[in-house]
Amino acid sequence: MAVRRICMHACGGITKVGATVARLATYVVAEELVPEKTLISCAPAFLRGVEEDVLMVVKSPSIALDGCEWSCGTNLLFLAGIAPAVRFLLPEYAEAQGYDLSGGSRRYPSGVTKDFSRRVAERVAGIAAGMMESGSPYRFERPELKKQPEKWFRSAPNMEGVMEFVRIEPGVYRPATMPPLPEESAGTAGDPAPAVQGSARVAGEVGDGGAGEEVTDGG
């Protein structure tokens, strides 16, 4: 089905600057850049079973913002049987965009924390616009919510061995099981990103019709 809204799914962390960036970027997208068409997914409320928070990640494609390599935003969705349409790995994206998060505040929306969150929000808004554009070929299939507590407590950095990704550009990934983004199909996705960032391993294969590269065992 065509996409009318996107769902922002920030990692929900509290100890690292990247988590605060994820949170702030979500607000910038929802309150300034793509108002009315952005839903904010609340991870704890999703786990709690608050109806709107469950429905939004089932009815709309999610954009996961992971504040660190543990990838709790993406992983929490995965544990419920849901793959995000796009995943941002913020430390890697920050490095690629020239931001040094080492001095950023996790507590206040200031300095590099604030500046980088706007950069992330702008990139998210661009991807969302392509997905929701009138006539966009992008289609979203509603996932089925699963309860898989037997998979809890088994985190691996960058979802290694759990989920495969296509790298759109450094720090921006699409799960290999999700449809290519419109910008991939148009060949206008971010740079080809030949370098390996973080623990990502690039297989060297072009993804499924997109401009990104297949990542075999991690993001």
Next chain:
Amino acid sequence: MAVEKVTVFPCGGIGDPVSSVTRLAGYILADDLLPGRVELVSIPSVITGVPDSLELVQAYPVIALDGCGHRCGSNALNLVGIKPAARLFTPRVRSETKNAIGRRRPFPEVSGQRLAKDLAERAAVIARHMLEDVEYTFERQAISPSPDGLHDESFDIEEALGYEEMEAGCFHCSGMCAFKLEKDPELRRRLEEEIKEYEELEGFEC
């Protein structure tokens, strides 16, 4: 016996402005009031299994900060089989102190910042009792999936955890060691004089 550290578990929400209040309360506790003795943990990192987070909720008593009536912090702990040593329920604390949550989400308005201080003050009093009173006892807990309340808001988390309100907004969990709530004027002075309140932060109106 007392304990070496206390873990604080803010609700971790994002859509409701109160989540920014509980988050700030966590930072005030960990950064300003009890640095090195309080550790912050987020909900997703426990479910997904980040090793440090798993250790912190098992090895130390956990104070849960529930932001709203959904009680997500308590529910998340119950999902992983951990009993909170104490729970603060923000709506009750707000009713008591009259400091409004506010409407802004990136960072709370001044009233929300004051409410965060109110929460942090109560949590600090409880945490200090756990850290300093030799009669306070705590046994290491072990995580185990307890998915009764997973994606099911009809689950009665208050009953499941056997909460009992000790003072406005401060709850004791059944089966855990009782804690004391002794007011500390010096703590209040520090909160009022040393922790700045912001009306504006680099373009974000508070």
